Amino acid sequence: MCDAIGGGSSNKARCSDPLQNDDCCGNLTISPRPVKDVEKGYTLFEHVKLSVSGLTCVGCENKLFRSLDVIPSVRNLKTSLVLAQAEFDLDLTAGPVSDVVRSIERTTGFSCEIVKSRGQELEVIVTGDVLDFLKQTPPEGVQDMTLVNKQTVRIAYDAKKIGARDLLENCFNIAVCLAAPQPHPALAVGSRHVRSSGYVTLVSAALTIPVLVLAWAPLPSHPIVYGSTSLALATAVQFGVAGPFYPSAIKSLLFTRVIEMDLLIVLSTTAAYVFSIISFAYQVRGQPLSTEGFFQTSTLLVTLIMVGRFVSALARQKAVESISIRSLQGTKAILTGLDCGSQKEIDARLLQYGDAFLVAPESRVVTDGIVVSGTSEVDESMVTGEFQLLKKVPGSSVIAGSLNSSGPLTVQLTRLPGNNTISDIAVMVDEAKFSKPKVQDLADRVAGYFVPVVIVFAIVTFAAWIAVGKAVRHQTTTTSVVQAITYSISVLIVSCPCAIGLAVPMVIVIAGGVAAKHGVIFKSAGTIETARNAVHVVFDKTGTLTQGRLKVLTAEYPLGSQDSISSAVLGLTSNIKHPVSIAISKYLKSCGTSPADVSGVKTVSGKGVEGTWHGASIRAGNSGWVHVEHSPHVESILSQALTAFCVTKDDELVAVFGLEDSLRPDASVVVSELIRRGIEVSIVSGDDHGPVRSFAAKLGIPSSHFKSRCSPEDKQHYIKDLVGSGGKTILFCGDGTNDAVALAEASIGVHMNGGTDVAQSAADVVLVRPSLTGILTLMDLSRASYRRIVFNFIWAFAYNIVAILLAAGAFVHARIPPQYAGLGEIVSVVPVILIALQLKWAKFD
Structure with a gap:
């Protein structure tokens, strides 16, 4: 339904490309690379983000990466399995983005959608002819109009030139209404994948259940009729449900030379299906094999594979949604005049510059603004991690997502939804999810060799069981081959590289969301990997250890x-x-x-x-x-x-x-805790010797561990000497422009909230709230994440070793039958996701 509105939104990466703007260094917004004149020798780059449907395992991500990496015009490529996205810089002189999208879809079988981030966006439903709507001259301020589906159009506009309500109420000659809000692309793609997996799983189950009934229920004996019916249903399952695995596996081999999980599924399900047909043929001839009917094996195998993929996708999606900072963004706003006169509830997307909105008691602040009337207390803990009520009076700033307590507040909007504190934090968190720690390289290499090794092991299993059947059990050749096939199918399908591939990224994704809700934003996964190893923390003084209010x-x-x-x-x-x-x-x-x-x-x-x-x-x-x-x-x-x-x-x-100046209230506690943990603490400051020595004494820092009258270069050299040739992990915390070089030199640079943009771009970590406890949170979260990564690796390897041995028949009295081997993905992947999700409830401060 819609209401008519009118009628009639570790190692630090160094910038090697001089044409890239500051966004490549970690600022809060992401924008296209600047357009340059090709005739003058410049290369034309655009920053592209793709939302990819069809990523189900680490093999899929490797296929996507390789397919993009071989394109000469693609630079600075990053992919994320958990976010189902790819991000890169594209040389437009070699061709448009649409050519890259078509190439990827052709070579991988995935479907891709370009995620645009310029300006604000609205999706509207056109009540008239949508083609006529798109042909009309767009109003001033409208940057782009894109057809989403038959009647829905996405409008990108410059909010500083035209407001959302003004745009919809006065600027079009065809009636439109606001479309239902859509989730962020990173969540939307996952939701669509879960829904499609669920539908396919239901269809597969509906086709499989009759086959199981015909095979296992105590029915009158009509083997040919039952077999014919089962053949028809099994064929529908094999080509209708498992059919998409074939082109995916073939394209991986042909275009990217990747042997992925889909190939194991194709080999195992095809072998089971073909063997079912052979078994049925022997039954028709009156010479049934020892296995008798086999259609229940092939159909149940496919169905359980689909169940496993659905449960894994659902668990992964729920985990990502549970830590999404964007969930704090309100969807409704109460529009009011500055004189607190008339009030009207509107969709938050229709807010525009100049608006004032009412924040009722026990409701969330819809976007950033300044209080113009009213007095209340606001809980900002969901964004900053500061677990206390903060008093707000006229002139106080409020941030999106914070929870009002007792009194109504009238707030003058300063930033629009989709471009506020929540979106800033979410962008930085998403950027970290694209990065990969060093341990991920090991996981990727193992996963890359995993499938070929499993195929070889399945062949060895097949040969071994034929030999055992003939030489030890004295079986006929037919019986030995039948038995060997069942063991080989089990080996192919029970193995699961997905658990190995997800062991690291699931923890990093959850850790990023958890850190954000504790007021700590890290810009790369390497930071979470190395923060636990910090042996020395160096603080700037003014504005870092002190409150900076001299x-x-x-x-x-x-x-x-x-x-x-x-x-x-x-x-x-x-x-x-x-x-x-x-x-x-x-x-x-x-x-x-x-x-x-x-x-x-x-x-x-x-x-x-x-x-x-x-x-x-x-x-x-x-x-x-x-x-x-x-x-x-x-x-x-x-x-x-x-x-x-x-x-x-x-x-x-x-x-x-x-x-x-005065010390921050938590400075003594944080420094004392660092020293208790055996971590050395130093102060470097541009201030004179007297005040620096005084603050060091108050904090219990010895005279050998502070330096005064330091220039930016002095701070840089101090950090460099501490790092030394051994590559010690040194953490530096500062807040000013003069700290930027030290932030960049340190193993981990931490920027205190309230500093300059230069310092933020040089830092690896941003503390959203002005509290030094974020450093302890960072270290504790790093330690907790590392433990979970190690556990996930141990579980993934242990599962695959035990499961493959069980499937291969290595244990005399225990084995995994082929029809149940499809449950392997649930057993292997879900624990990895749940262990990562435990970070949500861990205590860090």
């Missing part, structure tokens, strides 16, 4: 002229966003100072700021940089363990400010 306690002007110097200092610092400059500006403004005109203002990272005032050079920063550390005025301030902000005019000290 206040001026004292100010001295050695040469007098306080008014003119303070005006110059305000002019120098008023537009600088460093915490010290912010504190100085705030202090001077509170004293009634007006800024002087200072020209050529520029910051010197990690040192200070400089400019020109009345023809003189004016510099402000730490005492070492401006060379006044031995001034009595400076020494007096430093002796009080205050941060000294020194100002010189033509290299002469004209002002010095003493600033005080």
Whole structure:
């Protein structure tokens, strides 16, 4: 139903491509690569994301990867089995994206859909002629209109040029209504796969049950009639249900040289089906084989394979959905005027810039905004992991997905749904899911050799049982061959490389979602793999160990002229966003100072700021940089363990400010816990020696483990020396631009929330909430994830070894009959998924 609206959305990767924008370094948004002029020697790249239907096992992912990897125009390729997606950069000078999609669909048999991420998107149902609707001139701000199905059109638009409601109400001459909301492509593809697998499994079961009844029920003896009926049903199962496995297996062999799980299914089910026909033929001739009817084996085998795939797909999908951060996005909004007048509930997708919405008690904030009226307490734990109610008053910011407590709030929208905090976090989490830790390489290699080894083992089993039947049991050749076939079929089908292939990615996917809900976002799977090995944690001071909210306690002007110097200092610092400059500006403004005109203002990272005032050079920063550390005025301030902000005019000290900062509430607890765990802790800071030494003493950090007056290069060298030739795992935590090189140099760079975009792009981990406990969470989650990966590997290998031996008849009194071997995928894969899912309930802080 719809309402008419109108009528009439580890090792760090280094950027080797100079044409790539900052998004390749891990910023929150993903956008196409910039368009360049080919005639001037540039290559035209576009960032492409494909949603792929048909990925069921690690062999399928390998086939997809190889099919894309051989295309010369594809660069920076990443695939994800769990997300059912591929992501890459495409050289458009070699051909459009549509050519790549057609090539992949032809060589793999998968169906692909391009996932677009530009601007906002709406899906609408056209009540009239959809072709006429698509032919009309699109309104200003509309970027693209794409036909989704017979009556549904996806509209991409620039929300800064036109709002969603304005677009639908006034811009089209054919009536449209908003289509039902669709899940994110990563979830939608999985849902479609689960549904299709369920339908096919039901059909297979419906065809198999009569065969089982005819074979096992105590019915009157009519073997030929029953056999003919069973042959017809088994044929329908073999070609209607198992039929799609044939082209998939053949295409893998022909186009990508991959021997995958589908080939095992084809070999085993075909052997069972063909042997059923042979057995029935002998029965028609009046010479039944010792196995008698065999159609129940082939049909039950296919059905149980489908049941296994359905249960595995369902478990995998539910696991991904359960940790999806996008589930926090509200679907309805109560639109209201800023004067809290009329109210109207609308679909959240119809919000547009300039709107204000009401957040009722016990309801979620639909998107990011600023409170304009009302007072309440809000629980942001589902997004930030901060398990406490935060007071919100007019002027406070609220984030999407947070839960309002007692009082109604009127919120001025600042970001639209689909482009808010939830989507930012979700994009970063999804990026991590595309990455693979080193241990995944081992799993992929093992899985790659697994199927050929199983085929060889099945052949050996076949030969061995013929020999046993003839030489030991003295059976006829026919009986020996029949027995050998049943054992070989069991070996082929009971083996399952899927458990090996999923052992790592399932844990990484769950870990990413769990970390996000604890306020920790990691950008690569390698981070989760290595964080447990951290032996040394290095902290920046200001804004990391401290709250970064400095206040001026004292100010001295050695040469007098306080008014003119303070005006110059305000002019120098008023537009600088460093915490010290912010504190100085705030202090001077509170004293009634007006800024002087200072020209050529520029910051010197990690040192200070400089400019020109009345023809003189004016510099402000730490005492070492401006060379006044031995001034009595400076020494007096430093002796009080205050941060000294020194100002010189033509290299002469004209002002010095003493600033005080305070430790974060959790800094002592986190540092103490790190030391208790045997992890060394250091501080590197651009601040003077006195305050750095004071904070180190409060935290119990020895004098050998802190450095003051550090430039960005000093911090980088300090980290580099710690890493050393042995490749120790060093974690650095910072928040500012001057920390970017240290963040990049460290084994794991952790960025504190509230820092700059430069620092975020260099970091491996972003702490969404300003709390150092995220470092402990990261390490604990890494340790818990590693244990589960190890368990999954042990289980996958143990299952396959035992199951194959049972299927091959290695144990005298126990074996797995071929008709039940199809349950192997459930037995092997589901425990892997459940063990990974246990991370949801683990305690990390």
